[in-house]
Amino acid sequence: MSEDHKHRARIFLHRGDLIQARTAWEAAVADDRGAGHQQRLSDSLGNLGNTCALMNDLLHAEQCYREVLQIQRTEGNLTAVAHTLVNLGNLHIASDHSARARPYYLEALDLLHQLEDNRGLGILYTNLALQESRASQWDQAVASFKQALDHHRTIGNEEGLAVTYSQLGKCYLDQGDLLGAERCLNNASEHYIKLGNEPAEAAVLRYLAQVYEARRDRTSALRCLDRVLSLDQRYALPELQTDLHHHAKLKHAE
Secondary structure, eight states, rough: HHHHHHHHHHHHHHHTTTTHHHHHHHHHHHHHHTTTTTTHHHHHHHHHHHHHHHTTOOHHHHHHHHHHHHHHHHHOHHHHHHHHHHHHHHHHHTOHHHHHHHHHHHHHHHHHHTTTOOOHHHHHHHHHHHOOOOOOOOHHHHHHHHHHHHHHTTOOOOOHHHHHHHHHHHHHHTOOOHHHHHHHHHHEEEEEEHHOOHHHHHHHHHHHHHHHHHOHHHHHHHHHHHHHHHHHHHOOOOHHHHHHHHHHHTOOOO
């Protein structure tokens, strides 16, 4: 019965029906708990927690993850423990309790270093950097972003490099370091071009236009926005009207 409930839950998730998916995962949890199968219970609870998080029921999601963590620690599954710690940290970030997230992230970092999990470390250092950026802890944020880049490079994670360069560029822009922002955003743009992800390239170019505007380099800013507008139209991006207004305003500025 448990496997039937799990199959139904995955179908409902695929359809975007979170309420029915949650009900099916709850039934799977009840079956796995009754059967006394800890590994299956851990998996079902984790999926239930993920679904609750998607529904913004953060309290129930946290309860699920804590029980999962207890099972994983008992079984000595360090990789699973690290990922669950990250999930708990992410929940606290989502509920605007970023200070509570940090201990979970730091414990996960220790485990991921032991495991030499470069992909996990790249993602987690980025999470830490974003938390530090929100707190205007610029030096720490930059250091964490650079750590993330190192781990993405180690495994050749182009997507990770593109996203992290973009976020680091925004971090530099927010603190007024225009040269650092320009370098990182150009790097991000090049990686997105290599990946063929043009909508993401457009998002980077919007930030790059802000860099050039801050420098009073209207020509370069307009060149970025010209490219953005072409991508807006090609992909029917929702920012089209905002970008058109921005372009017109900049083009007719004194």
